[in-house]
Amino acid sequence: MEEGASSSSSTPNPKGYAWAVSAGFNAALAAISVKLPLHQFVRYGLVLLFNVTMWGCYVNSLKALSSLQATVTNFATNFISSGLAGFFFFREPLSFQWFAGALLIIIGVVILSNSSIKKKVNTD
Numbered sequence: 001m002e003e004g005a006s007s008s009s010s011t012p013n014p015k016g017y018a019w020a021v022s023a024g025f026n027a028a029l030a031a032i033s034v035k036l037p038l039h040q041f042v043r044y045g046l047v048l049l050f051n052v053t054m055w056g057c058y059v060n061s062l063k064a065l066s067s068l069q070a071t072v073t074n075f076a077t078n079f080i081s082s083g084l085a086g087f088f089f090f091r092e093p094l095s096f097q098w099f100a101g102a103l104l105i106i107i108g109v110v111i112l113s114n115s116s117i118k119k120k121v122n123t124d
Helices: 001-009 016-035 040-064 067-090 096-119
Strands: none
Touching: 016 040, 040 067, 040 096, 067 096
């Protein structure tokens, strides 16, 4: 039984990353919905809907990944998708520093995810 647990912890769970990315996109959608030219009640409803969905996705990602992997993947997706949405939909300027920071965040996510995969031990 322990052999199966150690082999499953040495490979990442693609579904876990899908849940974490989905959580990040939903968090970004919550931020975007605040800026939409809709009635205030509708905007608050969308924010609530996207936040509840984000938390559900995040909890599912925590079931499949380490908290570090789930959190940094969620954060990176939220940061990049929010910034790009602001740029494309709301004409907000993005500086060179934003793009450099986004690249560093992506590199950091890859490094942290790969390093924590080998150290995760299943205690269930």
